[in-house]
Amino acid sequence: MSNSGRWHAYTAVVAAVCVMVGVYWDISWHMSIGRDTFWTPAHLLIQAGGLIAGGASGYVALHTTFRGTPAERASSVNFWGFRAPLGAWISIWGCGAMLTSAPFDNWWHNAYGLDVKIVSPPHVVLAIGIFSIALGALLLVLAKQNRATDRDRKQLAWLLALIGGLILMNLAVFLTEYSERPWLHSALFYEITALVFPFALTTLARAIKLRWAATACAAFFTGMMLALMWIIQLFPATPKLGPIYQPVTHMIALSFPLLIIVPAIGIDIVLQRFDGRVDSPLLAIAVGVVFVALFLAAEWPFATFLVTSPIARGAFFNAANFVYYESPSHTAAAHHFVRAAPGALPLSVSLLIAAGIASATSLVGLLRGEWMRKVRR
Amino acid sequence: MFAAALWLLASAHVGSPDVVFDGAAGPYPVRVIVRPPDVVPGLADVIVRAVEPGVEHVTIRPVFWRVGVAGAPAGDEMSRVAGQQDVYTGRLWLMAFGSYSVYVTVSGAKGTGTAIVPVAALATGRLPLSRGLTIILIVLGSLLVAGLITIVYAASGESLVAPGEPFDARRRRRARLVTTISAPILALLLFGGSKWWNAEDNAYRRNMYGAPAAEPTVAVDATHRTLSVTVRDTANFRTLTAPLIPDHGKMVHLFLIATNGSNNFAHLHPVEHDSGAALIFTGEVPALPAGRYRLFGDLTLENGLSLTVTNTVDLPAPPSVVARTDSDDAWTMTSAVPIAAAGAVSQLGDGYTLVWNDSIPLTSRDAVELAFTVRDSAGKVATLEPYLGMVAHAAVVRSDGSVFIHLHPMGTVTSVAQQVFRARDLGDTTAHGRLGPSALAASNAASASMPAMSMSGAISFPYEFPKPGRYRIWVQVRPATRVLTGTFDVDVH
Numbered sequence A: 001m002s003n004s005g006r007w008h009a010y011t012a013v014v015a016a017v018c019v020m021v022g023v024y025w026d027i028s029w030h031m032s033i034g035r036d037t038f039w040t041p042a043h044l045l046i047q048a049g050g051l052i053a054g055g056a057s058g059y060v061a062l063h064t065t066f067r068g069t070p071a072e073r074a075s076s077v078n079f080w081g082f083r084a085p086l087g088a089w090i091s092i093w094g095c096g097a098m099l100t101s102a103p104f105d106n107w108w109h110n111a112y113g114l115d116v117k118i119v120s121p122p123h124v125v126l127a128i129g130i131f132s133i134a135l136g137a138l139l140l141v142l143a144k145q146n147r148a149t150d151r152d153r154k155q156l157a158w159l160l161a162l163i164g165g166l167i168l169m170n171l172a173v174f175l176t177e178y179s180e181r182p183w184l185h186s187a188l189f190y191e192i193t194a195l196v197f198p199f200a201l202t203t204l205a206r207a208i209k210l211r212w213a214a215t216a217c218a219a220f221f222t223g224m225m226l227a228l229m230w231i232i233q234l235f236p237a238t239p240k241l242g243p244i245y246q247p248v249t250h251m252i253a254l255s256f257p258l259l260i261i262v263p264a265i266g267i268d269i270v271l272q273r274f275d276g277r278v279d280s281p282l283l284a285i286a287v288g289v290v291f292v293a294l295f296l297a298a299e300w301p302f303a304t305f306l307v308t309s310p311i312a313r314g315a316f317f318n319a320a321n322f323v324y325y326e327s328p329s330h331t332a333a334a335h336h337f338v339r340a341a342p343g344a345l346p347l348s349v350s351l352l353i354a355a356g357i358a359s360a361t362s363l364v365g366l367l368r369g370e371w372m373r374k375v376r377r
Numbered sequence B: 001m002f003a004a005a006l007w008l009l010a011s012a013h014v015g016s017p018d019v020v021f022d023g024a025a026g027p028y029p030v031r032v033i034v035r036p037p038d039v040v041p042g043l044a045d046v047i048v049r050a051v052e053p054g055v056e057h058v059t060i061r062p063v064f065w066r067v068g069v070a071g072a073p074a075g076d077e078m079s080r081v082a083g084q085q086d087v088y089t090g091r092l093w094l095m096a097f098g099s100y101s102v103y104v105t106v107s108g109a110k111g112t113g114t115a116i117v118p119v120a121a122l123a124t125g126r127l128p129l130s131r132g133l134t135i136i137l138i139v140l141g142s143l144l145v146a147g148l149i150t151i152v153y154a155a156s157g158e159s160l161v162a163p164g165e166p167f168d169a170r171r172r173r174r175a176r177l178v179t180t181i182s183a184p185i186l187a188l189l190l191f192g193g194s195k196w197w198n199a200e201d202n203a204y205r206r207n208m209y210g211a212p213a214a215e216p217t218v219a220v221d222a223t224h225r226t227l228s229v230t231v232r233d234t235a236n237f238r239t240l241t242a243p244l245i246p247d248h249g250k251m252v253h254l255f256l257i258a259t260n261g262s263n264n265f266a267h268l269h270p271v272e273h274d275s276g277a278a279l280i281f282t283g284e285v286p287a288l289p290a291g292r293y294r295l296f297g298d299l300t301l302e303n304g305l306s307l308t309v310t311n312t313v314d315l316p317a318p319p320s321v322v323a324r325t326d327s328d329d330a331w332t333m334t335s336a337v338p339i340a341a342a343g344a345v346s347q348l349g350d351g352y353t354l355v356w357n358d359s360i361p362l363t364s365r366d367a368v369e370l371a372f373t374v375r376d377s378a379g380k381v382a383t384l385e386p387y388l389g390m391v392a393h394a395a396v397v398r399s400d401g402s403v404f405i406h407l408h409p410m411g412t413v414t415s416v417a418q419q420v421f422r423a424r425d426l427g428d429t430t431a432h433g434r435l436g437p438s439a440l441a442a443s444n445a446a447s448a449s450m451p452a453m454s455m456s457g458a459i460s461f462p463y464e465f466p467k468p469g470r471y472r473i474w475v476q477v478r479p480a481t482r483v484l485t486g487t488f489d490v491d492v493h
Helices: A003-032 A041-067 A070-072 A087-113 A120-145 A150-174 A189-209 A213-232 A261-274 A280-308 A327-331 A347-374 B131-155 B171-208 B415-427 B437-449
Strands: A077-081 A082-084 B021-027 B028-035 B042-050 B055-064 B087-094 B098-108 B110-123 B213-220 B225-231 B253-258 B265-268 B271-273 B280-286 B293-300 B308-315 B330-332 B347-348 B352-356 B367-375 B393-398 B403-407 B456-466 B469-477 B484-490
Touching: A003 A041, A003 A087, A003 A213, A003 B225, A041 A070, A041 A082, A041 A087, A041 A120, A041 A189, A077 A087, A077 B131, A087 A120, A087 B131, A087 B171, A120 A150, A120 A347, A120 B171, A150 A189, A150 A213, A189 A261, A189 A280, A189 A347, A213 A261, A213 B225, A261 A280, A280 A347, B021 B098, B021 B110, B021 B280, B021 B456, B028 B098, B028 B110, B042 B055, B042 B098, B042 B110, B042 B280, B055 B087, B098 B415, B110 B308, B110 B415, B131 B171, B213 B293, B213 B308, B225 B293, B225 B308, B253 B393, B253 B403, B265 B393, B265 B469, B265 B484, B293 B393, B308 B403, B308 B456, B352 B484, B367 B469, B403 B456
Parallel strands: none
Antiparallel strands: A077 A082, B021 B028, B028 B042, B042 B087, B055 B098, B098 B110, B213 B225, B225 B280, B253 B265, B253 B293, B265 B330, B271 B280, B293 B308, B347 B352, B347 B484, B352 B367, B367 B456, B393 B403, B393 B469, B469 B484
């Protein structure tokens, strides 16, 4: 890998880390302190990450277009007459999406009130921007991995697994509202996770040239989520907004990460045995079924522990991470699972549907991973 | 910029959302103005004038009715306005829908004291996209869409070509095909996004405050003309979630104001009937002539929320004998309404006059002091008797009926709402946040230490007119035994 390419790849990864740590910090800020301005350190970290990624890629684009060596120009793509690697364009686009979301989000707060929801249209624009920052970093490193010789390739593949962990983190954080503890035994939770994670895991598993690629990505995801969860709780905080229903004395962290790592191991094993030997649709069905089965086997009993056991309510498992504005009735309900609505499909049927969703998204993921394997620029 | 573009559709009071309070924070006299946000969660602007020398700090806290001070964040220090010795400003986030109070704490040489200023946190406005922002979003959005299509083309074409190899015609065709297929998918996603936006907008509108409906009926026989007003929630947002609480000893203060420009006006207190789902108020109408009247009803709930309901009612001709009404009911039918000017005089009857003291012109969105003097037939300043627990009451109505407010010398707030918050802070609430049976008595005892009310005939009402226009102001006082009403018209710029 050339030195110039190396700094760009590492800068993109650092930027993606900044953004995701900033997002985690920001959500924790909203859960604990509440009061929000554009200038909170968490916001600044997110914006800085976006600007670093966009700025570095912008520089690379200008450099490659006007001063690039023949080798640099040969490993770039055309974009409106400018030249840069595909990942750089995706990073720049992501930076643009993040910048676009800022005035939109500001108007949204003025029009509909300061949001306490994660999933709102301007936040989706922001999340897509953030996702693109991570995806841009992924593709920058991926193109190099795909061109690299053996020694470089291993190093690049581990860097990719780190970015894969950031992408899983982005998805998991965005799904926070659908993965609250009382919902971890509900059909909807397994359907939504089936929509998102098999797609990401199969893409990463196929694209990253590691034998345990999905597992490595999930391990980075789990490690970062746990580290942030344990560290952020060490910082004191008091709510600056009211009504305050919960006694908050330190930063409240997001819940214990989902046990994605268990089905990730299963996906790696399935791909090691069958990838290249059976057609992608058949492989996708196997991956989908394995994902739902293993995720269910791991998350279901762990959720029982988190929801019902007093042991889980300490800082380590963080199962009493109540937002300052959660009412006491909510707290009481938090230690019980949400019951299925009357007339809902039996759970077994819903799980079959989840397996079907997981198979479909796995197929898309496998095909996208196949494309990623071929990216050279 | 955005706030200026906001359409005001509603407020807990009719067209007059800003709260003005004149009173005391312990030993310090204060004037507090709170401009609540149009959306919730949103920022309220707070302005405090503390004229007493020796004031060192002024802090404000947002206190939600359900949790009281125990669930309020620590106070925020207000900042002194540059060049103004005694004016402080600050902003507070109101996060939940419903009844809040801003606790204004003043500390200084004389110690520390707190004033409670009840405020309603309700979604009352809807913000349209400004032209400038629309253009910015369209330009940025178009760039993003165009950029994304270019990225898809590059991702499915040139990026797959190993360095040094040509991006040949076959690969270009393939890239064009993928791009062509993905364009409608992208369009579909954008369409879905706009649908989602609309759905969020509709959900917001459903949560907007709409005053409960007030449906009047009038029954006439030989000796009675009985008005019944049924009040019930009709908007999706439920307002009447707590029981009513008497304000100045009355469950409702009902104002009837003729729409024909005449000065027929009444301040009545119909009785509430236990009626299950809706609130029903019934009372006799005094000797007002037949015609169409605007009806405004002021209610206060046990959670401290004060609100006004409104409608019009057609009164038939009165019967030959008019039945007695509530002893605190008062009305006027004088024909001449003076235009407000310094020294202008309105006849109160019984030999008393009401003199307008304030300077003219008045400007909207500006704190003004509506100052009057009640004089007896000898021209001396009269001493007043309390009327409904206050030295004076005023009703302010814009000529088109779009603004109505019931004022006291303490401003737009009701003292019972303050008592509600005081009672909650004493812990006199049930598990569900309702007031305990003895709550208000205890809170009244706590407030008995407040400075005694002046009963001088020199009276004033602090207020901010929300918009320009012609307003009519009725002032009600009790200089002897009878409640008398004076009236002025005033142009606000």
